[in-house]
Amino acid sequence: MMVTSGFANNEAFYSTNAFYKGMEAFNERLKTVCDRNNIAYIDLKLPKTTASFYDDFHFNESGALLASDQIYQALKPLLKH
Incomplete structure (x- = not known):
């Protein structure tokens, strides 16, 4: 999810809320993959x-x-x- 609240160097950037939601989703997915493959996390x-x-x-x-x-x-x- 990309939510822009402005531009830096003519590029869109993530809002703080979108960034944290994205990181939480990534971390949950990573933990799931590790659990399924018996990898320490x-x-x-x-x-x-x-x-x-x-x-x-x-x-x-x-x-x-x-x-x-x-x-x-x-x-x-x-x-x-």
């Missing part, structure tokens, strides 16, 4: 605020630390000592 539970992100997609330093900790915790049981 780490669902990062990060607050979608400036506490974790510096824009709509990229982690800031705090978000990167939170994400890396969640990834480590998910993989830790699989690591051989």
Whole structure:
């Protein structure tokens, strides 16, 4: 779904609402594919605020630390000592 609220460099862009709906749909589809194919899937539970992100997609330093900790915790049981 593409909803434009303006143009940047003469190109349409996604509204924030459309972006989040698209990402949620993508993540759900990815999880379904992983589940069907017995592939590990780490669902990062990060607050979608400036506490974790510096824009709509990229982690800031705090978000990167939170994400890396969640990834480590998910993989830790699989690591051989």
